[in-house]
Amino acid sequence: MKKFFTFCVLCFTIGNIDGVPLSDFYPFGIETSDRKAPTNDDGSTAPIPVSSLFPLFNHQHDSLIVNTNGVISFLGPMTAFTPSKFPLDSRRRLVAPYWADIDTRNGGIVWYRESTNLTLLTKASDEIQVIFAEHYNFRAAWMFIATWDNVAFYGADSVGKQKRCTFQSVLVTNGRHSFTIFLYNKIEWTTGRASGGNPSTGLGGTPAQVGFDAGDGFNFYAIEASRTASVINVTSMSNIDHPGKFIFRVDTTQITNGGCNVEGTLTITPREATMFGGTQLIISGPCFNKTLPYYWSDMFTVYVGIEESQALCYKMLDDDNQLPAITTDDVQPCPCTLEVASLDTTRFSIDPLCHNQEGSRYECSNQQFAQGCFKQNIASSQGYDHQCCYNDEGVLMNPDGYYGSGYVNRYHYHGDGNKNVPFLSNFVYDTLLYQHCCIYTSQDLMEVNSNFGSCASFYTIRPPNSCLNYIPPRPARVTGDPHFVTFDGQAYTFNPVGEFTALSNGNLSLQLRMEQIGTFPASSVTSFVVRPYPEAEIIEVQVNQIRGIDVLVNGTLLDFDLAISKVISVEGATIEKISENPPTVVTNFYTEGLSIQSSSNLNVLNLLILTSPDRQTVIKI
Known part of the structure; x- marks a missing residue:
């Protein structure tokens, strides 16, 4: 039972400013087949099963609860009527469009429904794409609409019962990313009488709170006006430059504001x-x-016709002959098959001009007949790069050079030394030369005849290398609960809980976090962190309920869905998403000759650690 004292307070009216017209709300009410929450004070619906998992604070939810007091909760009902300051010290995961002491016995209705209506999903998608530029491809698949319609506050007298609030919360997801839209039509009171509010004005005491709480005691978000008298003006506030409207991204641990920002960042x-x-x-x-x-738009090649391309080719060949001759002795031999090349992430990565199409198939801009091409991660002692291309059978294409097989590049595309500008030197001295000698000199641009004239001359000065003397990398594994296999083939089980240094080589150190598996007397790897050298970025890979696997760089989450390439380069490493099922990421520490393939299964990380055969790595577990 709520107890309160009566005070004599001067009554006055606060006029509503701005606000979103009801016509701009997502449709609600009996005409839309909304369900109506029970009329009550401090009440809640029963848990509502939803047809789509909703990601919130890095957790998936298959049900939710609509609470009378302006809150959607996920870990149980929310009966508290006075909003406590976020973060809460109890296990409550909340979306709070307007947490205050609402009493629908004094007036108003709380409506709710889930929807997959295409028109409404398109409307939400369009709004999110405009506000969150990086999500320009977002397509909503599900939404939940909760509306507090003309609701009154607890303890209102006859005058206070005329004060009402109307607001809406819309949960939107595509199953992977999720967003919340807050809409405010009118806010005429902030505080119920039991929270110290005046019974006639609904003001004073502890006002309403707007925001989110993860229920872990750490992660939360609240708008600045929360629990202050200014929250009554939420109808004129916004994080998207639209008074009375807010849009947030909510699937990760950090709630993200949308669109317009006052900090002045792009x-x-x-x-x-x-x-x-x-x-x-x-x-x-x-x-x-x-x-x-x-x-x-910076660098691209223009087709100028066969005759002019031939002239350019021979001019560039003459210029190249003035430089030191290239030999294959200074580059790594290619792996013999595409399967091995895909595994040898310590020394080879997919050619940046090859784009993943389906499965292991790539479309390579300059090697039309290759199923995929790879390049060396590190320049040779002379600064060379080496391209290895594989045919439809997954076998290294003829090392004598034909039909668009790979070749030794004079300049490594990552750059090496003062005379090698990353990408640019490789483009000018290697890519352009190949295009004018082997592609643009063909009658059909889809054909490459390396035995014909200019192309044969190109392969003379850019010789391919074979897979002769290729030595595969040394593997180590961590799987299951967990089982370890070291680089020298020794197998054992290690079942503590905590954080441990797994390996080091003097520069790089790999640390594992191991957690207990449920109530079983066993543990598993749930994350690892690596920094290959002091100036490099800190890379953390961890399991995630929603995305399967997360990669953080200096604490910032990488979103592969938003990247044009599944390969992301940072200081000291490249990170590639190679599979969605199971979620698999390869982190390559190219300066250390080490790569880690991480896959997630049932909230357990399984690791395949590869090191170059010429590197010395010390196991420290």
Whole structure:
């Protein structure tokens, strides 16, 4: 039972400012087949099963509860009527469009429903794409609409019962990313009488709170006006430059504001583009009137006809002959098959001009007949790069050079030394030369005849290498509960709980976090962290209920869904998403000759650790 004292307070009216018209709300009420929450004070619905898992704070939810007091909860009902400051010290996971002491016995209705209506999903998708530029491909698959319609506050007298609030919370997801939309039509009171509010004005005491709480005591978000008298003006506030409207991304541990921001920072997506150009960039904020697409366009080759390409080819060949001759002695031999090349992530990575199509099949811009091409991770002692291409059978293409097989590059595409500009030197001295000698000199641009004239001359000065003397990397494994296999083949089980240094080589150190599996007397690896050298980025890989596997760089989550490439380069490492089922990531520490393939299964990380055969790695477990 709520107890309160009566105070004599001067009564006055606060006029509603701005606010979202009801016509701009997502449709609600009996006409939309909404369900009606029970009329009560401090009540809640029973848990409502939903047809789509909703990601919130890195957890998946298959049910939710609509609470009378302006809260949608996920770990149990929320009966508290006075909003406590976030983060809460109890296990409560909340979406709080307006947490206050609502009493629908004094007036108002709480409506709710889930929806897969295409028109409404399209509306939500369009709003999210505009506000979150990096999610320009987002397509909503499910939504839940809860509306507090003209609701009154607890302890209101005859005057106070005329004060009402109307607001809406919309949960939206595509199954992987999720967003919440808050809409406010009118807010005429902030506080129930039991929370110290005046019975005639609904003001004073501990006002309403707007935000989110993860229920873990750490992660939360609350708008600045929460639990202050200013929260009555939420109808004129916004995080998207639209009074009375807020949109947040909510699937990760950090709640993200959308669109317009007052800090003056730009949102540019994707965050990376190759120097070969042609990438569409979406730029938004701070408070732009609209989100506009731009194009990053820098380097590309123009087809100028067969005769002119031949002339360019021979001119470039003459120039190249003035430079030191290239031999294959200074580069790594290719793996003999595509399968082995895909595994040898310590020394080889997919060619940046090859784009994943389906399964293990790639479309390579310059090698039309190759199923896939790989390049060396590290330049040779002379600064060379080496391209290895594989045919439809997954076998290394003829090392004598024909039908677009790989070749030794004069300059490594990552750059090496003062005379090698990353991408640019390789493009000018290797890619352009190949295109004009072998592609543009053909009658059919889809054909490459390396035995014909200029192309044969190209392969003379850019000789391919074979797989002779290739030595595969040394593997170590961590799987299951967990079972370890070291680089020298020794197998054992290690079942503690805690954080441990698994291996080091003097520069790089790999630390594992191991947690107990349920109530069983066993543990498993749930995350690891690596920093290959002091100036490099800190890489953390961990299991995740929603995405299967997460990669964080210096604590910031990488989103492979938003990247133009599944390969992301950071200081000291490259990170590649190679599979969705099971979720699998390869982290390659190229300066250390080490790579880690991580796959997630039932919240357990399984690791395949590869090291170059010429590297010395010390096991420290």
